[in-house]
Amino acid sequence: MTTASWRLRSLLFVPGDRPSLVAKAVAAGPDAIIVDLEDAVSARHLADARAAAAAELRRVEGGPTRRIVRVHAATHPAMRDDIDAVVGPWLHGIMLAKVDGPEDVEAADAAIATREQAVGLPSGSVALLPLVESCQGLRTVYEIARASTRMVAMVFSSGEEGDFMADLGGRWTPDGLALQYPRSRFLCDVRAAGDALVIDGVCMQLERPDIVTSESRIAQVMGFDGKLAIHPRQIDAIHEVFTPSPDEVAAARGMLESFEAGAAEGKAVVTHEGRMVDPANARVA
Secondary structure: OOOOOOOOOEEEEEEOOOOOHHHHHHHOOOOEEEEEOOOOOOHHHHHHHHHHHHHHHHHOOOOOOEEEEEEOOOOOOOHHHHHHHHOOOOOOEEEEOOOOOHHHHHHHHHHHHHHHHHHOOOOOOOEEEEEEOOHHHHHOHHHHHOOOOOEOEEEEOOOOOOHHHHHHOOOOOOOOHHHHHHHHHHHHHHHHHOOOEEEEOOOOOOOOHHHHHHHHHHHHHHOOOEEEEOOHHHHHHHHHHHOOOHHHHHHHHHHHHHHHHHHHOOOOOEEEOOEEEOHHHHHHO
């Protein structure tokens, strides 16, 4: 599956046991919504949440917002039932929780393939977005990212009190110091594995828009493509960081035009507005 048609600056979680919020989440304008059947739903209400999630996703079909469901970990007995309940033409992707190795992805891939066939969807219709939430998972990110052709994005659990931080034993600070190495390692391994988008985790500071912005900026500067959100009020800040400004777009176009003009003359390196431009610079532009 190619990532070319996927744009994921923002992915907004919706609790699976509150289906009335699905339409509101779509209206907030994220690039994707994630209906959460894992952390957000108790085992007692899971069957009802699955049915409600599928029904609500049908109602919001169409439009630019990608529709994703987070399912239980591959080692959890609920994963297959989650997938069977929600896979249909209304679904774009499955976010797989707590991925510790490629075998988790392979198990989810097989379950999705079986359900696609059962409901008459073309093979490979539903994308996979593995969520790495442990130090063990971090050790195998490269293998995870290459474990399925359904892969469109890899997601890192960087929330300040999330599963990865708990596993790490670190402490959250606004500068993200504890997660500098994990974020960098995650990013480099995903890039080495292929063309999957790389998504940063949630910001839990709902009353501090400045923290949402600063966390997004840290991730964007490091090379991430987008960030998870837990509230609609976070979307604008995330989009502002992960969307190039008109000036940045114009500067990139100007650089590419200069580089392409030089290439037509047989030049490998050109000068543009006092700056050397080589193939790597052009690739960034």
